[in-house]
């Protein structure tokens with residue numbers, strides 16, 4: 543028989559590892575078939591009770607509460623007693639069996655005053671990540687055998703832990719401001735509660751990312767030349783050796799320490815995961831624009847503007863186009879944490895970059911999935927010398943997508959904000975261009 547088919551692999555012997563697949567197609571000799579003489583009427587009646595049968599069009603895309611753009615402001619962790627400050631929007635999402643910030647994840651701030659400690663415990667989470675927004679201290683964890691392990695941490699460090707039945711204890715030994723440490727804490731307990739599952743396997747080991755190691759890698763990338771430089775200069779993806787295929791923070795979580803150079807813009811992209819973004823550092827004039835659609839110029843239609851405030855977190859809804867803008871004179875840093883580890887595993891992350899999509903569209907193509915990622919706009923920053931446009935715009939200037947949007951959710955005081963959308967530079971000329 544020919545073995546030319548590219549999609550068929552024949553094996554003479556069973557694979558060495560059956561990967562827990564088990565089935566039986568005959569009853570073992572000596573076993574009698576059960577006679578099944580029970581009365582089935584009551585059982586069938588009970589089993590039919592919850593069965594629903596819908597007309598396809600009425601239920602294929604059910605109405606669900608959308609994931610909103612919301613902010614968890616830094617002011618929450620800058621004063622007050624030692625506590626967990628949950629970013630719980632479960633009511634908005636109509637999710638009643640778990641607190642959550644997105645359907646799969648729960649984000650909170652921990653405020654720990656100097657000299658204080660706090661315990662955290664989420665035994666059903668498969669993954670927890672802690673990012674140190676401010677301060678220094680120690681965290682202790684116990685393994686399944688009761689062995690205790692302690693790490694020290696300081697501003698800019700990050701650590702992850704796998705399923706942990708027992709409580710973790712975090713103490714603060716110092717802080718550069720506000721009288722206490724602040725940690726950004728995210729875990730996937732909402733996902734497990736939705737599944738009704740309890741993790742039984744540690745999928746990775748506790749993992750520590752020190753700030754100096756992350757910054758060192760960023761600096762290395764900065765000084766590299768050629769293609770590698772182009773592809774990576776925005777920041778560092780944080781991976782785990784146990785997640786070799788997905789290259790993600792854990793098998794569920796994903797994170798990127800992302801820098802946006804001064805006076806520059808990162809053109810829109812979108813993905814199916816929800817981003818829970820922490821603003822690490824930014825001067826005034828740094829913001830994200832988000833919206834459901836892009837126009838034929840690659841500008842976000844009716845965007846919501848979300849200003850970056852250091853130590854604040856905001857939600858980027860799944861599937862929304864978003865672009866990052868830095869109109870300040872300093873580099874800005876953001877740390878998105880997403881459920882993209884799981885999406886990557888499922889091959890459904892579908893991250894798309896606006897100029898790739900526009901090019902395809904111009905060529906009369908619409909793809910079903912972003913199976914070939916070029917990362918062009920995500921990795922090649924466009925220097926723009928961006929300026930906030932004057933109040934009055936001519937009809938011609940409207941074409942470059944200047945928008946006035948209300949961002950009530952993004953600031954504690956709702957007010958109209960200026961925002962600037964940026965067109966792609968001319969294809970053959972990557973030189974900076976100005977809005978003037």
Ligand SMILES: [Fe+2]
Nearest residue numbers: 811813817864
């Ligand atoms: Fe994103």
